[in-house]
Amino acid sequence: MQYPKDSRPVGDLRSNMDAYGISAELQNQFTRSITFHGITAPGVFIAVFMVDYCLELLGAHPRERLYAISETYRCVPDPVQVVTGCTFGNHRLQVIPIGKFALTMNRPADTPETEGVRVYVDADKLKDFPLINAWYTHSPGFSSLNMIYPLIDEILKAGRDILSVQRVRVHVPLKQSWKSVRCSSCGELVPDMMVEGKVCRGCGPASYYEVISPC
Amino acid sequence: MQYPKDSRPVGDLRSNMDAYGISAELQNQFTRSITFHGITAPGVFIAVFMVDYCLELLGAHPRERLYAISETYRCVPDPVQVVTGCTFGNHRLQVIPIGKFALTMNRPADTPETEGVRVYVDADKLKDFPLINAWYTHSPGFSSLNMIYPLIDEILKAGRDILSVQRVRVHVPLKQSWKSVRCSSCGELVPDMMVEGKVCRGCGPASYYEVISPC
Structure with missing residues (x-):
């Protein structure tokens, strides 16, 4: 399969974001997350969309006291920490290494269990996005040498269209x-x-x- | 045992830092780390000293490409991420939950093992610092209600005096x-x-x- 390759300078990402109707607030979250992460990694953009979706489903403000579980160490923990203030050091973020781009968030609770939302990259929705599918499934046809920016562009265009959500019940750890x-x-x-x-x-x-x- | 209690407003911490000869760069790292962490936690101040000590022992710049292992989830991961750019999402920070305020850092290596430095809170050095000792050992006599600021003041005064260091050999994980x-x-x-x-x-x-x- 032939995938689109790099033909545009990095700076074009910003004007594409405007064209795709991505809000200034989300663009700011991309910038802060990439700065923290240290490299312009595709997974960081997906994770920003995931965090934003979780917050909307919970009806929560980014700086509200929330709890988060990421199912991977890849990229996802960084936007969670930067955008929501759930960090490893304050015990409001944990990683359960399952290997999925999936994020569960919930509010504090005094009960042993509480309801939260889980947002995940849905394999069935990747069919319409060949570059994201190739990158996410670690396809040998995907080259990180010259496909990263077309991939990020596809991620920006897709937004939430590659994500699915569930209401879930999670265990609240006792102190x-x-x-x-x-x-x-x-x-x-x-x-x-x-x-x-x-x-x-x-x-x-x-x-x-x-x-x-x-x- | 009687411990000193809160009698000063928070703002005095800054003038105490000046009095203890803490550099503007370290003060800036305290501020950034506390902002990221979300609360003025004593462990964050100790962790900033630990990170600074590691960097000095390695002769490294904070933004150099380094790797870090924290032996606790308590506080330590946050200054490591903020100051060194070793994050969970970029795989340059990992936590091995041993329960110690200890941090190992090393440079990248092509070999299966490499040398690094390990900085840790040294139990034997805590005897001269009653509040830090009470807090670190989770003594029932320590109250986080009214001893937090005197504790932070003792931490600022102690600086590296509660830390010890080792040169260590660490395993480099294969991709x-x-x-x-x-x-x-x-x-x-x-x-x-x-x-x-x-x-x-x-x-x-x-x-x-x-x-x-x-x-």
């Missing part, structure tokens, strides 16, 4: 109480629920480094 | 090749390595929601 204990191996302090036996997870199953020397 | 497959249960597309049997992880072990209805 765990903990006390601090010292690992019998490294001597560092960790919360007690992070210790298996007397050894912290860093000295046990989650070990990821060897010490060369103190600096 | 995995994958193809897209359709889950036999939900029908959505996922990378093949995210499928167990013919079912995606979202329909299997990582299931986190029940569908109420399409929207």
Whole structure:
């Protein structure tokens, strides 16, 4: 299959956004998300549309106190953090690595479960968008060398047309109480629920480094 | 034990930073990190010092292409993302949930392993800082109602005095090749390595929601 290739300069994206009727607010969210992400990645544009759709379905303001679950580490967490203020460090964003461009958002709740909305890239809707389909399915025919800007253009044109939505019921995690204990191996302090036996997870199953020397 | 309590307005933090000789660049990193995080959390200030220390040990510029591993979801990921540009969505930050205020950073490498630096809150150094010690060890004597600003002040005064550093060897993850497959249960597309049997992880072990209805 032949896909369209790059023939336009980057700057044209902005005028295409105007032509596709993309609001100034969304354009601003693209800019802030790409700046945070560090590269002009196609997935960031899709994720901005996903966040915007979630907020609309919830009837929520971007800076309202919300919770988010992304089903992938690819791109999606960055617009979620930038646009909604749900971050990893404030515990309002988590990733459950399922491998899908899907995002669930909900309001805070005092109950063990609550209702939220899930927005996802719908495989059946990708048929009308050959470049997005090739990129999303990691097709060997897709080249990130010269198809990125035509792809982004197709994403901008598609907007929500590649997304589907569900109302879902999600579990609300309880805040765990903990006390601090010292690992019998490294001597560092960790919360007690992070210790298996007397050894912290860093000295046990989650070990990821060897010490060369103190600096 | 009696800890100092709030007696000063928030605005005094800035003049204390000047008094403690904290550079304008670090002060700017505090502001950006707190804005991103959404609340004036003590851990964010410690994490900014940790990031700054890592960068200095690596001799790196904040916007250089680096990789980071945080050993906790608490606060630390946010300054890492804001200051270094290592984000979850661009795969240059990962969290290994060990429960420690510890951060490892390294440069890109073509080898399976590379050297990095690990900066961590050192339990033995907390003895001289009663509020930080009480907060970090989750002591029942610590009240987040009226000790947060005295705590932040102690953190600003301590700077790197509560941190220790190690040179470490870390594993460099290989980029995995994958193809897209359709889950036999939900029908959505996922990378093949995210499928167990013919079912995606979202329909299997990582299931986190029940569908109420399409929207």
